[in-house]
Amino acid sequence: MSAKRSPGTRSGRRPGNVDTRAAILDAARARFAEAGFDKTSIRAVAADAQVDPALVHHYFGTKQQLFAAVVEFPVDPEPVLSIIDSAPLDELGSAIVRAVIGVWDSPAGPGIVAMGRSVLTGDADLARTFFLKVVLERVRARIARPDDDGHARVSLAVAQMLGVFVARKVICVEPLASMPLDAVVAAVGPSMQRYLTGQIDASPTT
């Protein structure tokens, strides 16, 4: 479901129109900023905006997608996030590299780069939260094990992808900046895989 999907039904409380969509976004922006991502519910946003929760879902999809709309994330993150859930665990590293770089190199790329720069300069706290809460939590949930909650692994994996992002899209370190996608996947995928599921501490290999 895209954040820009036009309403096909109407709510009981407010007509489904542009003002309603804007009211939901305003309410969500205030809630997320005040209470944070975890403590904000679709129900609370709907109450603030005086609409039915179903209308929030109808316009924006999941809480993650509502958040993406609030931070004006330039692309629907759901297709990429769904890859995190569907890729085989032993191919997750390469799958993430391929999906994420595919988005950077898409028509939405310039918007992502602009947002990335804002995050890097500290001008986009909500977008930063979006990365850390929504995206990373989804990855962490996928790789968590009884003896390893995955937090350290995810922070290492995000460092890897941030570095490829900065080198490829922000300061343009060649030849990585121009490297074909397949070559980047071959080079970076195994490192990502190691961070996500391989040995990352100094203990002897068993």
Add this chain to the structure above:
Amino acid sequence: MSAKRSPGTRSGRRPGNVDTRAAILDAARARFAEAGFDKTSIRAVAADAQVDPALVHHYFGTKQQLFAAVVEFPVDPEPVLSIIDSAPLDELGSAIVRAVIGVWDSPAGPGIVAMGRSVLTGDADLARTFFLKVVLERVRARIARPDDDGHARVSLAVAQMLGVFVARKVICVEPLASMPLDAVVAAVGPSMQRYLTGQIDASPTT
């Protein structure tokens, strides 16, 4: 040799004083900006500043160190760069991670982070050039082989370190941001080693 070392001798052409040092820096800044790092020589900078080349070396050391002074690099890069030359090739990845993060976590760290932010926002082209020309070329020369000039490897390694820098020092992704140095070395060192000397393409392992 530090850029702040006070002169112990005097040149024949100009007295070795604060003005001379400033004149050399001005000449170097103009040369580096106009001709780039590679095409700028100590001799040319000395001629522009109307001093003897030996005085430039005396004040600033190598061309790399002169460049570091021009971009107001907050720490003498030579101790880190010398590690690139002296570490065993099969331990280069961990050695670089340990040395570089050691500098970030040192008293010079805040200055490095400030400069890093400027590079990320495109406000520090000379500093960017410093990274790409001086630092990376030194690494590339170390790992180059007859069948592999090392350019792709270095760009992947710099992406890895940029990512750790951004995650640890700029947007503070936990737990990586607070991870002890030894743990970061254990986690990131093997990835760096792979980028520098391991298999990075998709061809079958031999």
